[in-house]
Amino acid sequence: MKRRLRALQKWADSFQGHFPTDVPSTERYWNWKIPVQANLVQGPHTTPEIQAQCAQALINACQHLMQSKAGFARDWRITAVICLPDFFTSEICIYKDEGYFASHTREAEGPGGTSRHLKSSLAEEWQLQLAPGSSELGIHLDCADPDQPDGRFICQRWYFGEVMPR
Structure with missing residues (x-):
C-alpha cells in the first residue's frame, strides 16, 4: 500500500515544470486517468x-x-476530477473548450437526468490542501442508465483547480 501511494505521488510530481505540448489541436479535452x-x-x-x-x-x-x-494554453482550464463512488475514473483534465467545461459543471435538469452543485466541501471533509488560485466545485449527477440495475447512475464529481467562472 505504501509503495503504491509513493508511486502515485511520484507520478504527480512528474508534472512539476512540465506542460504537455502534444495535446492535439482538434481535441476539446485531454486527460490522464489516475x-x-x-x-x-x-x-x-x-x-x-x-x-x-x-x-x-x-x-x-x-x-x-x-x-x-x-x-499558448493560458485560456485552457486545468482540473483534478475526483469521482465518487467510482474513484477509479478520477483524472487530471485539461479543458481547451470553455463550453465543454461548462457542459460538465453546470446545473441542469432534463429527461436524461439532473446535475446540481453541492454545497458541501470534499476538501474540508478529507482535509485536502489546495494551492492559491485553486478552487473546488462539487457536482451531484443523477442520470438515466439502462446498464444499472435500478436504471439510474448516481455519483458525485469533485472538480479542483481552475473551476471558478470566468
Whole structure:
C-alpha cells in the first residue's frame, strides 16, 4: 500500500515544470486517468484515508500543471476530477473548450437526468490542501442508465483547480 501511494505521488510530481505540448489541436479535452489499481481507491479494501491521499496526489498533479502552464494554453482550464463512488475514473483534465467545461459543471435538469452543485466541501471533509488560485466545485449527477440495475447512475464529481467562472 505504501509503495503504491509513493508511486502515485511520484507520478504527480512528474508534472512539476512540465506542460504537455502534444495535446492535439482538434481535441476539446485531454486527460490522464489516475494510475493505480482500482482496488486501491474503491471497493472493500480501500479507506477514506487512502482515498484522501490519492485525491491529494491528483490535486498536486493539477497544481503542478497549473504552475507550469505554457502561454499558448493560458485560456485552457486545468482540473483534478475526483469521482465518487467510482474513484477509479478520477483524472487530471485539461479543458481547451470553455463550453465543454461548462457542459460538465453546470446545473441542469432534463429527461436524461439532473446535475446540481453541492454545497458541501470534499476538501474540508478529507482535509485536502489546495494551492492559491485553486478552487473546488462539487457536482451531484443523477442520470438515466439502462446498464444499472435500478436504471439510474448516481455519483458525485469533485472538480479542483481552475473551476471558478470566468
